[in-house]
Amino acid sequence: MSPIKSLIDRLGRGVIDFLAEMGGMGLLFFKATLFIFRPPYRFRNLFKQMESIGVGSIPVVLITAVFTGMVLALQSYTGFKRFNAEGLVGTVVALSMTRELGPVLTGLIVAGRAGAAIAAELGTMKVTEQVDALATLAVDPVQYLVTPRFVAGIVMLPVLTIFSDLIGIVGGYAVAVKVLGANAGVYLQRTTQYLELEDLLGGLVKAAVFGGIIAGVSCYKGFQAEGGAEGVGRATTGAVVVSEMLILISNYYVTAFLR
Amino acid sequence: MTDGIRSVVTPHTNGMIELRNVYKSFGNHHVLRGVNLTVAAGEGMVVIGGSGTGKSVILKHIIGLMQPDAGEVIIDGQNLADLSERDLFEFRKRFGMLFQGAALFDSLTVWENVAFGLKEHRFLAKDEMMEIARQKLTKVGLSGIEEKMPADLSGGMKKRVGLARAIAMNPKIILYDEPTTGLDPIMSDVINQLISEMNRDLAVTSVTITHDMKSAYSIANKIAMLYHGEILEVGTPEEIQNSDNPVIQQFIHGRSEGPIQID
Structure with a gap:
């Protein structure tokens, strides 16, 4: 094969693989959503996932x-000192945290922590045939494994983001007031003065989207795992990389949509 | 939809299995090339064949985990391809399957594994489920390990717990994926005896895939040899032993020289 032909060949295969993967993920998202409304509801699985995705992530999210x-x-x-606008530091911290950094950093951290755990767990279940075993016991693996994680992601990311927003603002206050000597009253007033409810809510909507992305992508990657430990490792890496990319890409579009 | 459900509920559940001209490929790898196999109700069929010849793929078609590229899989007169995804899950309640590595759920205890199907599909109290799990475990020669986790069990114990899980819902068809692979000879014999007992006592249809000829002879009413993606010959263990097909003779006697190419 000529080099050009082989390049086109490889490019084409890449595009097909990419589309197949997007299609597969889309189908999984769709099925997982359908099962939210169809009994049996698996509250025990859901609470377990909310704990592992949400509660377990609190320390890292808070430190970040x-x-x-x-x-x-x-x-x-x-x-801001360069143009005598130090007074606006509180406003900047509040707006940046609630609108952007709270949800995005929380998303990226949970993708690395919980997303990797989901992909590794489901990947291991896949390669040891536990996923097939579920199906042979007449239980849909998507309903049993994916939907609880999907819902837990969508619910817990906004909760984590509220913590993140709050503690970020507290951190900013501490530095501005205690280290840089800003006036506490003015700082607080500037923090709340320009902050609107829609800043906060917009951030939480983004967080919910990121939660769905993390859980959905990680479950999909876990289910795609093949061939033992190496396959599980590849699935885990893939889950983190793809969900982080999708978080950053969707971040722009969701923000533009909400604006 | 209603048709699908009705056909699932029909009490026509004697456990007959038919594969008609089943083809399956993975990329350029043609694994099944027109498999025809009929397993009568109550029969103990053993499919033999070399590693990587698609034996597991046959089992996965029978229980609907894989769909054929061409051909039909018919269980109790029901073509699996005609079932919706939901009905297919319902249909699987008549099956039990023992996986090669047992495939126990490692987040659940032994008894929870055995009672998994009961918990999902029957409305039973916890005590009742535990009692059934205990009975099934006793049937496979295990007791006092109900509260253990699968990680704490030996390979042979895992297989037996897997077997208890497979029979927990009183299936009409049991599928065994290489039941003796990875076990020592004595444990292999224990498993073989258990499978023979299950086939006899529970009056089930069973399909076992294996390349362990000792196991095949001790379990089978009938043996089928899979070779190059097709069923080469089906017969009773005696017929297979006396077959004049050189491929079968080479395989059952485990000779490296002969028509079967090793790559």
Whole structure:
């Protein structure tokens, strides 16, 4: 095969694989959503997943948020001082955290932590035939395994984001007031003055979308795992990379849509 | 939809299996090339064949985990391709399957594994489910391990728990995927005896795939040899032993020299 032909061949195969993967994920999202409304409802599985995706992620999310809020205050103070706008640091921290950094950083962290765990667990179940075993016991693996994780992701990401927003703002306040010597009253007033409910809600909608992406993509990648430990490893890496990419891409479009 | 459900509920559940001209490929790899196999109700069929010849693929077609590229899979007169996805799950309640690696759910205890189908499909109290699980475990020669996790069990114990799970719902058809692979000779014999007992006592149809000839002879009413994606010959164990087909002779005697090419 000539080099050009082989290039086109490879390119074509890449496009087909990409479309097949997107199609497969779309179908899984669709099926997982259908099962939300169809009994039996698996509350035990759901609560277990809410705990592992949500509660388990609280420490990392909080640490990330507090330091992000702190550095945000520090950076914007340094910059804004150049045109005597230090007074707006509180506003910038509040808006950045609620609209953007809270949901996105939470999404990226949960993708790395819970997404990897989901893909590894389902991948292991797949290669050890536990997923097939579920089906032979007349239980739909999507209903049993995917839907609880999907719902847990959609519910818990906004909850984590509320924590993240709050603690980020507290971190910013601490640095601005305690380290940089800003006036506490003015800072707080500036934090709340320009902050609107829709900033907060928009961020939470984004977080819910990210939660669905993380759970859906990770379950899909887990189910695609083949061939033992190496396959599970590949599925896990794939789950984290693809969900983080999709979070960043969808972030722009959801923001543009909500604006 | 109603038709599908009605056909599922019809009490026509004697356990007859028919594969008609089944083809299956994975990419360029043509695994099944026109498999024809009939297993009568109550029969113990053993499918033999080399590793990687698609024996597992046959089992996965019988229970509807895979769909044929061409051909038909008919269980108790019902073509699986005519069932909706939901009805297919319902239909699987007449099956029990023992997986090669047992495939126990590692987040559940032994008794929860055995009672999984009961918990999902029957409205039973926990005590009743535990009692049934205990009975089924006793049937496979295990007791006192109800609360253990699968990770704490040996390979032979896992297989037996898997067998208890497979028979928990009183299936009409049991599928065994290489039941003795990876077990020591004594444990293999225990499993073979258990399978023979199940076939006899529970009056089930069974399909076992294996390349362990000792196991095949001890379980089978009939043996079918899968070769190059087709069923080469079907017969009673004696007929297979006395077959004049050189491929079958080479396989059942485990000779490296002969018509079967090793790549």
